[in-house]
Amino acid sequence: MADYVEMWKNIGMDVDMHDTLCQVLPTAVGDVFLSQENRPKAMDFWDLVISEVHGIRPAELIEEQKKGRKVFGTFCVYVPDEVVIAANGIVTGLCSGSQFWVPAGEAVLPKSTCPLVKASVGARLSRTCPFFRIADMYVGETTCDGKKKAYEILGEDVPMYVMDVPQMKRAEDIARWKDEIAAFAKKVEEVTGNRITVEKLKEAIHLINEKRKAIQRVYDCRKSECLPISGRDVLLMIQIAFFDDPARCTQMCNRLADELEERIRNGVSVVPKGTKRILVTGSPMSIPNWKLHQIIETSGAAVVCEEMCTGTRYFENLVDEGGKTLEEQFMALSERYMKTNCACFTPNKGRIDDLLRMVKEYKVDGVIDTSLKFCCLYDTEKYVVSRALKEAGVPVLSLETDYADTDAEQLRTRIGAFVEMLHA
Amino acid sequence: MKKFAIGIDIGSTCAKAAVLDEKKDLKEKLLLPTGWSSADTAEEIRRRLASYIEEGTVVATGYGRVCVPYADKSVTEITCHGKGADYLYQAKSMTVIDIGGQDTKIIRIESGNVTDFLMNDKCSAGTGRFLEVMANTLGLRTEELCELASRGKDASISSMCTVFAESEVISLIGRGEKRENIAFAVVDSIVKKVAAQAMHLLPPEGEAVLTGGLCEFQYLRSSLGKALGREVVSSPNGRYAGAIGAALVASKLES
Numbered sequence: 070m071a072d073y074v075e076m077w078k079n080i081g082m083d084v085d086m087h088d089t090l091c092q093v094l095p096t097a098v099g100d101v102f103l104s105q106e107n108r109p110k111a112m113d114f115w116d117l118v119i120s121e122v123h124g125i126r127p128a129e130l131i132e133e134q135k136k137g138r139k140v141f142g143t144f145c146v147y148v149p150d151e152v153v154i155a156a157n158g159i160v161t162g163l164c165s166g167s168q169f170w171v172p173a174g175e176a177v178l179p180k181s182t183c184p185l186v187k188a189s190v191g192a193r194l195s196r197t198c199p200f201f202r203i204a205d206m207y208v209g210e211t212t213c214d215g216k217k218k219a220y221e222i223l224g225e226d227v228p229m230y231v232m233d234v235p236q237m238k239r240a241e242d243i244a245r246w247k248d249e250i251a252a253f254a255k256k257v258e259e260v261t262g263n264r265i266t267v268e269k270l271k272e273a274i275h276l277i278n279e280k281r282k283a284i285q286r287v288y289d290c291r292k293s294e295c296l297p298i299s300g301r302d303v304l305l306m307i308q309i310a311f312f313d314d315p316a317r318c319t320q321m322c323n324r325l326a327d328e329l330e331e332r333i334r335n336g337v338s339v340v341p342k343g344t345k346r347i348l349v350t351g352s353p354m355s356i357p358n359w360k361l362h363q364i365i366e367t368s369g370a371a372v373v374c375e376e377m378c379t380g381t382r383y384f385e386n387l388v389d390e391g392g393k394t395l396e397e398q399f400m401a402l403s404e405r406y407m408k409t410n411c412a413c414f415t416p417n418k419g420r421i422d423d424l425l426r427m428v429k430e431y432k433v434d435g436v437i438d439t440s441l442k443f444c445c446l447y448d449t450e451k452y453v454v455s456r457a458l459k460e461a462g463v464p465v466l467s468l469e470t471d472y473a474d475t476d477a478e479q480l481r482t483r484i485g486a487f488v489e490m491l492h493a
Numbered sequence: 494m495k496k497f498a499i500g501i502d503i504g505s506t507c508a509k510a511a512v513l514d515e516k517k518d519l520k521e522k523l524l525l526p527t528g529w530s531s532a533d534t535a536e537e538i539r540r541r542l543a544s545y546i547e548e549g550t551v552v553a554t555g556y557g558r559v560c561v562p563y564a565d566k567s568v569t570e571i572t573c574h575g576k577g578a579d580y581l582y583q584a585k586s587m588t589v590i591d592i593g594g595q596d597t598k599i600i601r602i603e604s605g606n607v608t609d610f611l612m613n614d615k616c617s618a619g620t621g622r623f624l625e626v627m628a629n630t631l632g633l634r635t636e637e638l639c640e641l642a643s644r645g646k647d648a649s650i651s652s653m654c655t656v657f658a659e660s661e662v663i664s665l666i667g668r669g670e671k672r673e674n675i676a677f678a679v680v681d682s683i684v685k686k687v688a689a690q691a692m693h694l695l696p697p698e699g700e701a702v703l704t705g706g707l708c709e710f711q712y713l714r715s716s717l718g719k720a721l722g723r724e725v726v727s728s729p730n731g732r733y734a735g736a737i738g739a740a741l742v743a744s745k746l747e748s
Contacts, residue, residue: 464609478556479596483612486571493572493606 073124076131080202087197090169091123094357101301101359107339109298109332111325115305118313122356126161126312127199133159134203139261142204144189145212146378146409147234149402150315151388152254154273156261161200162311163207165189166358168472170197177222178215183443184471185355186215193223200312206260208253210234212413213446230256238407238414247403254399270398274388280315281384283322288381290329291373292431297332298325299339300349300372301362307379308356345370345491346432350424350454351439352447353378358472361439364480370488374431376424382409385423412446420450421457428463435464435491437484442471464491497549500577500739501538502570503527503557506594506621507706508534511736512545513744517580521545522733531557539563552743554735556595565746573738575600575607578702580737581728588695590687590717590725591705591734594621597687599694611693619686621706623655627679630662631672638676639710645677658682680713688720700724704734 077084098119102112118125130140141153142163150160165188173195174187192198209220209231220231232249235242254265284307290297306325310318332338347370349361354377362372375381388405392398410420428436438454440447448469455465466487470476497520502509504527512521523541527534535557539546546563553561554573561567570593578589579602589600597619601609613619621635628638648670652658665675695701700723707713708731718725730737 459609479612482556482569482571483610486569486607486610489569489572490607490610 073121073128076128077123077199080127080131080199081196082199082202083196086195087123090167090197093169094122095120097357097359101363102305105299105301105339107337108302109325109328111321111328112302112305114321114324115302115309118309119305119357122309123199127203129314130159130161130200130203134205139205140203141257141260142200142207144208144216145210145234146383147210147212147406147411148208148232149250149253149406151270151273151277151402152250152265153257154276154315155265155270156254156257156263157269158257158261158263159314161204162355163189163192163200163204164311164353164355165192165198166308166355166472168474170195171472173197178219181443182215182219183213183352183441185353185441185444186213186219188355188472190219190222193226206230208232212411213444215443228260234411234413235407236414238419243403243407244400246407247399250399250402250406251395254395265395267393267395267398270395271390271392274390274392274398274402276315276319278387278390280310280319280322281387283319283326284310284384286326287322287329288374288384290326290333293333294432295333295336295338296340296344296346296371296373297329297337299366300347300375301359301366304354304359304362304372304375304379305356307375307383308354310383311356311379340371345434345488346373347371348374348376348424348427348431348433348436349380349439350376350436351451352441352444355379360472360474360477361437361468361470361480364477364484365437368481368485368488370435370484370491373433374427376420376427378411381423381427382411385409412450417450421454424454424458425461428458428461433463435466435487437466437468437487439468439470442469495548495550497545498740498744499542499545499549499551500573500736500741500743501535501551501553501555501561501564502573502733502735502739503531503534503553503555503560504570504594504706504735505556505596506625507732508538508555508557509733509736510538510542511733511740512542512549513737513740517741517744519730519733519737522730522736524732527557531560532562535561535563550743550746552739552746554739565743568739568742570735571598571600571610571612572607573735573742574598574704575602575610575738576605576741577734577736577738578602578704579605580741581704581730581734582702582726584700584702586696586699587702588691588699589702589704589734590691592619592621592683592687592703592707593705594625596620597690599691601694609694611690613690619683619690623658623683624679624707626655626659627662630659631666631675631679633672633676636710639680639712641673642676642680643712645671645673645675648674648678650678650682680716683707684713684716684720687717691721695721695723698723700726702731703727704731706732708732 170191174191
């Protein structure tokens with residue numbers, strides 16, 4: 070690994086504490102990813118990125134900052150990257166998926182907060198994540214109560230901007246989200262010192278649409294009976310997509326899709342014929358949370374789709390590129406983003422429709438609906454999700470878990486029994 | 494199949510083994526405390542059932558299923574309890590409630606196959622462990638507690654957590670509450686917790702089948718029946734359901 074210690078010190082990280090995190094990552098990566106057989110060669114890119122996840126990309130971001138560009142850290146697929154890019158800014162994901170950061174988050178948050186929020190706050194306050202140090206501004210959103218309150222705490226330590234996401238999907242809500250996007254654009258112009266023009270926004274919309282299409286191509290390959298890639302590898306790909314340069318992400322995903330399409334033509338699968346195909350739905354899995362995929366895929370099943378923010382909600386639906394004025398473009402952005410079916414909306418029937426559609430598209434044998442502990446929205450929505458799927462004859466297993474490993478064996482029993490049930 | 498099919502169910506509290514012969518009749522059963530080492534317990538079972546194992550196929554289940562090195566296969570306890578309950582009760586469709594040492598499972602069975610299930614999370618409320626801890630606090634054995642509970646009334650424990658519930662029991666003792674009333678509160682707490690869980694999967698009608706270590710306690714079974722508004726049936730071999738199910742899986746391994 071290259072030596073990033075100086076860089077980490079320069080951005081005010083707690084290097085000693087960070088070392089303990091760096092020590093566990095290689096083992097986890099080895100167990101979850103490198104131990105798999107017959108992986109697509111194109112995964113070498115993501116293997117490299119994850120092996121130096123706190124080095125390569127942070128170094129690039131710092132270089133860009135030196136040229137005067139601003140970095141915006143985001144927590145949610147509702148925040149439109151296009152607006153930041155149109156002002157020559159850079160977006161990086163900030164959601165945290167490791168138990169390592171939970172204790173530092175619990176120092177200021179109630180125990181009954183979801184691990185994603187605890188870890189995100191903990192990553193900032195413990196100064197052990199470079200992305201949380203580098204971002205010039207954090208962009209939050211009102212998709213859950215835990216986050217809303219956490220942003221107030223983070224806002225005392227770092228410049229924070231919060232977008233007000235509507236909670237319903239009526240025409241007036243879509244119009245209101247358009248106004249929120251316009252207001253955000255003003256803020257981005259102010260922070261970057263660059264004007265957002267129709268031309269610039271058009272280019273940014275195109276850039277992100279291309280990235281969505283490339284990720285969709287990879288997902289399309291998972292619809293094949295001949296499964297050319299594991300769920301774990303796709304999860305890693307999409308987790309890193311939140312941090313990467315969008316043009317490179319597009320290029321790498323297309324390169325991977327080329328190989329996967331080739332594999333399908335040649336009948337190369339990563340699992341034996343008859344392996345049960347699982348769709349995972351629920352609250353997001355931030356990097357490096359690979360827990361559930363790892364258990365599922367070492368229990369005789371394969372994950373073929375994620376209906377989650379770290380999954381289809383991230384890339385499905387494109388933004389109309391035909392807008393002639395900023396007003397039209399903001400509206401096109403609002404229309405696309407408001408198609409994302411997050412559990413913070415009421416009602417959220419669109420998510421059920423998505424699930425029923427994806428079960429068919431991805432030839433799914435069973436659905437695992439998972440929520441993070443204390444994620445009240447996804448936990449509550451399990452009732453209608455499970456009922457709708459069962460009515461359609463699709464077996465469902467509902468789970469609740471967090472980032473700690475203590476429930477791994479209980480999960481293994483449930484998931485094992487679910488897979489046995491699918492085989493019966 | 495080989496001459497014998499052996500199922501070994503290493504639970505958190507007790508290890509059970511069942512031997513089926515070629516006609517799938519229950520030839521032998523065995524019950525041991527799991528103790529602190531699943532591997533030692535598995536070895537003890539191997540020693541005691543050596544003659545059957547020599548001529549048989551072994552399937553392991555339960556929390557300690559990975560600690561049975563001589564097993565030909567391991568299968569989860571949910572599948573095994575389902576198959577075992579089907580063997581013991583032979584109903585076309587049934588709901589199995591298994592109250593184990595550290596978890597409670599609700600399993601729907603249709604024509605001998607698991608079609609849906611629920612399992613409690615890490616918390617031990619509504620499990621055998623809860624009953625054991627409370628019996629200890631009251632200076633009773635678990636069967637004595639259940640027996641005593643049938644004569645109690647009125648008292649209640651509100652806490653779902655075993656640790657907090659134990660403090661509640663201690664304060665009930667401190668207040669001079671009768672022991673049978675405290676025992677009543679303990680059983681009532683388990684019944685409510687299990688019933689709430691079972692309601693998620695129970696169809697509007699039809700009996701429920703109780704398996705696992707607690708199925709031998711008549712009072713607990715009748716209280717649960719009242720809470721669920723239906724008959725809760727059991728069998729003298731109910732606690733072997735997991736082991737029998739594993740043996741049934743074993744009997745099919747080579748056929």
